[in-house]
Amino acid sequence: MTSKFSLALLLAGLAATPAMAQAPACGGNFAQFLEGVKAEAMARGVSGEIATRALRNASIDKKVLSRDRAQGVFRQTFLQFSKRSVSSNRMQVGAKKIKQYANTFARAEAEYGVPAAVITAFWGLETDFGAVQGDFNTMNALATLAHDCRRPELFRPQLLAAVEMVGHGDLDPAGTTGAWAGEIGQVQMLPRDIIEYGVDGDGDGHVNLKKSSEDAIMTAAKFIKALGWRAGEPWLAEVSVPSGNFPYEKSGLDSGMTLGDWTALGVGFRNGQPTSQNLPADLLFPQGRNGPAFLAFPNFSIYLEWNQSFIYTTSAAYFATRLAGAKPYDAGNPGDGLDDGAMKQLQQKLAARGHDVGKIDGILGGGTRAAVRAEQMRLGLPADGWPDQALLGRL
Structure with missing residues (x-):
């Protein structure tokens, strides 16, 4: 999956520099464009030798442009996507990973407050625990998207960050590969976020999200905390709703309701109830009142920061509850909706x-x-x- 980071993070630090004034920010002759990027990188403290080595063999990747222009829209229902993504195999592998890296997960929760199940669910959905990380050359992908004038304000900062990573020894211009939009590693992060939130989890002196699961776990935990994760609080819980004249109009995000408000209306929990009755809570019906129902708590907003698709985020949050011990949801009998x-x-x-x-x-x-x-x-x-x-x- 791609495009999971907020625009605020992607757009930070875009102040113009003399280098940008001397060369076009996007488009035009590609070699001249790269010279502008090189000059800007040097103005930001990267050595000329590193900038030259990072960009020397960069080229336009037409497959990246094709992917960018042909992005599919998310048309699956919650039941369709969640059943496919939260498979029995992913559940089994996720449980094994939590056990295998128990010490790292314990450290991640102690330092950043993020539970193993939450990190593991993202890890599984993004790359099948590192098995599918993408085969696009990262430097070429970012140079292509930064040169293309559709969204240079998003990708030029990422290209500059990739150049910086070359200087850190954490990116090989020729060999580092990832997603078509420039995300790298087992939890698919963009270069600027790797620089800002990267953690050397295995102690080898580098942040290698492609090969080191320990680095990926710790970096994901630090990033999730930075998005506003509230330690010790739930994120999603499956509930049952009483039949009859229920106030469905109170459902949806930003309802202003609390856990106590919902329990007073007869909402029940299938996997144990959180204790704080004052905890803000929103009632979600991802496939209508005849399908599964969930209460989403403040930590659910972190999922929406990671990926803005409501179906993806609800499925990821549900996956995390399953890894934490929750039962499979009651699918109910919802309709398929509209074509x-x-x-x-x-x-x-x-x-x-x-x-x-x-x-x-x-x-x-x-x-x-x-x-x-x-x-x-x-x-x-x-x-x-x-x-x-x-x-x-x-x-």
């Missing part, structure tokens, strides 16, 4: 009513879910944020 054409038709109708659903793309994102909930409330339907043919027909 692509019907979802676009729904978004058009919602937009026509003044709702901000973003791009008409057939994707049930946060804006569309909020709009669906608002219309369900207006029409007197259970406001669980899950669109179906009945809602489309009423609109």
